[in-house]
Amino acid sequence: MKVKFLGSFYDELPPPDYPEAVFVGRSNVGKSSLLNMLAGARVARVSKTPGRTRALNYFLLNDELYLVDAPGYGFARVPREELERWKELMERYFAERKDNLKTAFLLVDAKTGPTALDEQTMDWFEYYGIPYVVVLTKTDKASQKELASTLKKLRQRVGEGAIVLTSAKEGRGRKELLALLFK
Numbered sequence: 001m002k003v004k005f006l007g008s009f010y011d012e013l014p015p016p017d018y019p020e021a022v023f024v025g026r027s028n029v030g031k032s033s034l035l036n037m038l039a040g041a042r043v044a045r046v047s048k049t050p051g052r053t054r055a056l057n058y059f060l061l062n063d064e065l066y067l068v069d070a071p072g073y074g075f076a077r078v079p080r081e082e083l084e085r086w087k088e089l090m091e092r093y094f095a096e097r098k099d100n101l102k103t104a105f106l107l108v109d110a111k112t113g114p115t116a117l118d119e120q121t122m123d124w125f126e127y128y129g130i131p132y133v134v135v136l137t138k139t140d141k142a143s144q145k146e147l148a149s150t151l152k153k154l155r156q157r158v159g160e161g162a163i164v165l166t167s168a169k170e171g172r173g174r175k176e177l178l179a180l181l182f183k
Contacts, residue, residue, distance in 0.1 A: 025107030027072030033168035
């Protein structure tokens, strides 16, 4: 798999030459680890401190698809002004790229389940007609009880087909996500 980092963008985005798949979720949900697992190489910087991604990080996958790593929401320890700036960035991104956006992948921690912010994000995707898939991350760290509880909540919300279970550590879900990306 060929992955090329194109850069971090805030004001001006790259030209919409390729369809896009954006990865969104709360800070510390494992977006960078998941992107690295998908790429089969370390392409995204993984940090133990939530809120390190502060712009839209663009990657070109196999010269045919943009992967976009979005800033996380929730835990980031940044000034309120920075959170507002991220919110504006994301609203502008979705408004500008809605027609180019193939799928949004909403990452949810398997252990903690969907948060109120995750629910708001799903509402937002549904309102604007943005196709999305829920990606459960860190399934290797969740107990069977936690995983069952999270799946029950999500299935009530999105049904069966819109959920992919992953573990960046174990490589779980890679094949399924790649199939969705190139479908």
